Amino acid sequence: MSDSEKCAWWTLGVVALIIAAYGAFVAFLGHGPVTVSVFALLALTAFPASSRRHFKGQHFDEREREIASKAVRAGFTAFWVAFIGLMLAIYFIKGWDATLSVPVWALPETIWWAATLVMGVQALTTIVLYRGGPHA
């Protein structure tokens, strides 16, 4: 298994852990400003040696580079679609002339959810492309 795949599996595990921990946190302790602390678990993505492949100067071969590039694009595309979908959903649910009130502390959560989404989709795309995609 290549470093990219190891990193993808690890990242996917961390993403699943964060979603589970967030669900448990909200279920048992409620949703408040401290909920965002769950996203500290994202730091685990830096834990395995394989995640540091960019910094050690290891190089991808052509196939690995293509997969990594596609995975990053898929991650950001998912973020883009989610962003547009969220805006339009709010618009359709509340109406054009309504007013939206959100506590400011809840806004950073959207950054963390976006990071989780990008990393999750990126990892999933990497695994799919290594295993069964056109690059397999």
Add this chain to the structure above:
Amino acid sequence: MSDSEKWAWWTLGVVVLTIAAYGAYVAFVKSGHAGLVFGLLALAALPVSRRRYFPGRHFDERERAIAIKAALVGFYAFWLAFAGLINAIGLIKGWNATLTVPVWTLIETLCWTLILVLGVQSLTTLVLYRGGPHA
């Protein structure tokens, strides 16, 4: 000039026109939603060169590398703007405040985001074709 460059110049023009029209609307027209001017973004779909994906035309390797880099730079700009805006709101209003916004401003935000992504993508395309490492 390649189709990508034509597309980039046209898109950059549309982006500049939209920003100018928005500024003019806000400055001179006091009634109605300034968001109407974002309809100008539809002009980005006008030139034939923007259809390069659909008739099955293929990029050569260099064109593909430039298109991918340009799209990624556009997304990175979006990511930075997204995180920057949220942190700016938190720092300006305070984390314990409540943000109250009319829903139509969200749709405007969406249009501004599209302008940012398209603008950065077309600008990066032009830079990479002209003077970048892919030139």
